[in-house]
Amino acid sequence: MPADRLLPNAEAEEFIAIVDEFASRTMDPIVNEYEREERYPEGLFAQLGETGLLSLPFPEEVGGAGQPYEAYLQILEQIAQHWSSVATAVSVHTMASFAVLKHGTPAQIERFLPAMLEGRLVGGYSLSEPHAGSDVSALQCRAERVEGGYRITGEKSWITHGGKADVYILFARTGEGPKGVSAFIAPGQTEGLTFSPSLDKMGLSAVPTASAYWDGAFLEEDRLLGAEGKGLSIALGALDSGRLGIAAVATGLAQSALDVAVTYAKEREAFGKAIAQHQGVGFMLADMAAATDGARALYVDAARRRDLGTPFTRQASVAKLAATDAAMKVTTDAVQVLGGAGYTRDYPVERYMREAKVMQIFEGTNQIQRLVISRQLVG
Structure with missing residues (x-):
């Protein structure tokens, strides 16, 4: 710390x-x-x-x-x-x-x-589908009302903890249009539910990311979360807080990369002195620290607004955008500071760099964050 x-x-x-x-x-x-x-x-x-x-x-x-x-x-x-x-x-x-x-x-x-x-x-979160990622209104997984509950049919994708979670917040269609999406507290194991093997990812490999296949699985009526048709507002309302979570994770990843780079640069010598004392490396470390500290300040500011009960949608998107871009830059620069050693698995920075990439993609891509921020600015 x-x-x-x-x-x-x-x-x-x-x-x-x-x-x-x-x-x-x-x-x-x-x-x-x-x-x-x-x-x-x-x-x-x-x-x-x-x-x-x-x-x-x-x-x-x-x-x-x-x-x-x-x-x-x-x-x-x-x-x-x-x-x-x-x-x-x-x-x-x-x-x-x-x-x-x-x-x-x-x-x-x-x-x-x-x-x-x-x-x-x-707990897991089951929102995305093969053709509904950034555009959550395009969900196709359906929840058909039957006696005593719902029959769920469709495919969900990109589920963190997919196949390992005990319960999932599942979003499925009970009607048409934006007001036709409902949320459910779905069990992790039930007849008619299967999961794909975990995706073969470039990073974050210890926790599975999988697809779920719902083949007419029955959910009791008391599994409905909130009112029927309110699923989209539940999903979108959660994303602001979720984006702050990813901003914090990305900041931690950047901090770890910075710590490794600083330690290495103080110990590795070139031309008779530690490479940290060479301006080219020292300035690189300074930029890495500034990016990491800035990312932390942004997510803390957004969180304080959340704690005060004031709007924080724009600040959450700014924090997610800045922190994940910072993580990508800082982890890449950490590999550069370590040189050839950074490209090997003898040091963790190559893993940090691979893990940072997905931070710019999930919980809303950084292109979506820019869209959210611009809409907040101009209405």
Whole structure:
């Protein structure tokens, strides 16, 4: 953690210490092996739940830690500095948990939320489809009303935790047009639901990303989340907070790359002195630090607006855009600072660079972020 990072309260500082102790003990020894072998860290979410790290931004009355979103994001960034795949999965899990909290009935909240905050249930988010990514209004997966519930038919794609989550926030059509989309708390295992193998990705390989195939699977009526036809507003309302999660993860990834580059540049010598003392490298490190600090400031500012209950859509898109672009630039420059060593798997910066790329794509591509920002500016 940067020594000059400002946290909103003493409890957040304690949680940062918990993250570092937990991650150093359970994540750091296995991250490289699990990423190379594309192996899912079974049981890790239950351990995260036991430490309280999955409940941070939720109210105490539902079993949460009552931390402001600003604190949660900085702690999420700290998780990302150890293992960005896990931090990304935590961000998605938190987005699913908030959907239950904000739109669930009292019975649904009691049934699902405590178990999700404790890590006994892992949450996923099932919104995208093969032909409906940035344009979520183009969803085709259907939920047909039948006696006692709904029959789900269609394909969902790009699901983080696909095939591993216990519950998914599923979006499917119950009618036509933008008001014809509904949300459901769908089980991870049920008759008529199958998953593809995890995609063969260039990064974030330890947590699966898969497609789901719904072949007439039945969901009871009490699985409907919110009112029928309100799914699109539920999905879009969650994306602002989800984008801040990815901004925090990207910032953590950039910070890790910067830390490795600084350490290497202080130890590696050329022409009789450490390469960090050569202006060309020193200025590169300075630019990397400025980009990382700027990314953190942007997501913290947006989170504070969220905590105050003021609009933060534009600030969330700005933070996601800037932080993920910064992560791509900083991780690439870290490889450059390390030179040939950076291109090998002896150092983690080559993995950081591969992992950074997807940050510019999911939770709304950075082109979509520019569209959101421009529309917010001009109306």
